Amino acid sequence: MDLMAIARCVEQYVHLVHLLEDDEFYDLQVQVILTDRDAIQERWSALDAGQRARVEDADAALARKHRIVAQMLPHPKHTDRRAWWWFLHEGPQVREKAREAA
Secondary structure, eight states, X not given: OOHHHHHHHHHHHHHHHHHXXXXXXXXXXXXXXXXXXXXXXXXXXXXXXXXXXXXXXXHHHHXXXXXXXXXXXXXXXXXXXXXXXXXXXXXTHHHHHHHHHO
16 A cells, blocks of 8 residues: 555545544444554554544544444454454453553
8 A cells, every 4th residue: 555545544534433423424334444444554654643643533533432333343353452443342441452462
């Protein structure tokens, strides 16, 4: 993924996470958000400070919306706990646990 593609991925991730905060958009494809976050994580070192800050803010918003994620994707088939966003069905604390384990 080139730098322009990762920048678009960050923008899409941030946008979709914020749409989750609006009751009218609960039917969004949560899986798109989570796979975008996977792609961002794979290229984390290529992000500039501003992009990282935007992702961190969106991550916090996503963690606050863990119940929506759990409703839309209650049993994800993911095993890497460092990708905490796939485990939000367990609650928002998974984000902090993943940070502590890193």
